[in-house]
Amino acid sequence: xxxxxxxxxxxxxxxxxxxxxxxxxxxxxxxxxxxxxxxxxxxxxxxxxxxxxxxxxxxxxxxxxxxxxxxxxxxxxxxxxxxxxxxxxxxxxxxxxxxxxxxxxxxxxxxxxxxxxxxxxxxxxxxxxxxxxxxxxxxxxxxxxxxxxxxxxxxxxxxxxxxxxxxxxxxxxxxxxxxxxxxxxxxxxxxxxxxxxxxxxxxxxxxxxxxxxxxxxxxx
Numbered sequence: 001x002x003x004x005x006x007x008x009x010x011x012x013x014x015x016x017x018x019x020x021x022x023x024x025x026x027x028x029x030x031x032x033x034x035x036x037x038x039x040x041x042x043x044x045x046x047x048x049x050x051x052x053x054x055x056x057x058x059x060x061x062x063x064x065x066x067x068x069x070x071x072x073x074x075x076x077x078x079x080x081x082x083x084x085x086x087x088x089x090x091x092x093x094x095x096x097x098x099x100x101x102x103x104x105x106x107x108x109x110x111x112x113x114x115x116x117x118x119x120x121x122x123x124x125x126x127x128x129x130x131x132x133x134x135x136x137x138x139x140x141x142x143x144x145x146x147x148x149x150x151x152x153x154x155x156x157x158x159x160x161x162x163x164x165x166x167x168x169x170x171x172x173x174x175x176x177x178x179x180x181x182x183x184x185x186x187x188x189x190x191x192x193x194x195x196x197x198x199x200x201x202x203x204x205x206x207x208x209x210x211x212x213x214x215x216x217x218x219x220x
Contacts, residue, residue, distance in 0.1 A: 025107040025132045031176035035110040035117075038173060044121030047172060051123055054168040056161075057136035059095040066091035079202045086200035087146070090191050094142045097190065098135035098183070107131035111173040125174035134175040134183035137166040141187025149201045 027035075055061060066088045073084030109131040111122055118124075140162035147158035166184055169175045175183075194200075 022104060022106040022129075025105050027107070027110070027176040028178055031110075031178050034170065034177050035114070035173055038171060039110075039114045039117035039120065039122065042117065042120045042122060042171070047121035047123065050168045050171040054136060054165065054172060054174075057140050057165040057168070059091075059135060059139060062091050062139050063095060082198060082200050082202055086194065086198040089198060090142050090146065090194050091139070093190055093194065094139045094187055095135070097186065098133060098138055101133055102127075102130045105132045107176070107179070109174060110176055114173065117173055122173050125172060131175050132179045132182070133186060134166070134169050134180045136169050137175070137180040137183030138187040138190075140166045141184035141189075142191040143187075144184070145188035145191040146200075 070084040070088040073080045076084075106129045108129055109125060111117060111124055112128050114122065144159040144162040147155045147162075149155075150158065162184075166180050169180050170177055
């Protein structure tokens with residue numbers, strides 16, 4: 001069965017009271033094309049793997065890691081303490097924002113609009129109308145943005161991991177592609193805005209990054 005849906009529509013309002021109901025967000029044509037391709041070509045094994053891997057971007061897991069990192073950073077130097085504060089605050093905000101936005105926007109998840117996908121192993125994810133935005137991708141966008149201050153090798157590895165974990169949300173048809181792209185961009189924006197409050201990173205961290213870059217190029 002193909003996933004068929006209308007294009008993005010305008011907000012819906014109750015004519016009787018004038019109160020605004022949740023805004024209906026509809027997937028674009030490219031979203032539907034990608035979801036249909038996954039539903040046709042996936043299988044139980046890749047879906048099981050994607051479903052397991054996607055837990056790496058789950059808010060509960062990330063909150064636990066951020067809290068543990070914050071506690072560990074209390075006995076370290078100022079750069080690490082500030083990084084711990086920043087990581088915890090960003091993770092909390094990235095956890096709260098999707099829940100708020102999902103009360104404002106309604107979008108049906110692609111896994112609720114396919115039969116063929118479930119025959120091929122696609123699971124059900126979350127609440128039916130909670131497709132937009134992807135909370136997992138929002139966390140990963142924040143992680144990828146925060147990694148921008150790291151030396152090139154570690155930065156590329158973390159950013160590649162963040163993108164890969166975000167893509168699992170598309171693979172299991174929990175979200176449309178545009179939900180994941182939007183979530184990733186929101187996460188990066190939140191991380192950059194919170195730097196203004198937390199002061200992350202310290203200048204010493206930037207200097208260390210430049211020194212690592214010079215050593216990588218062979219500059220003494």
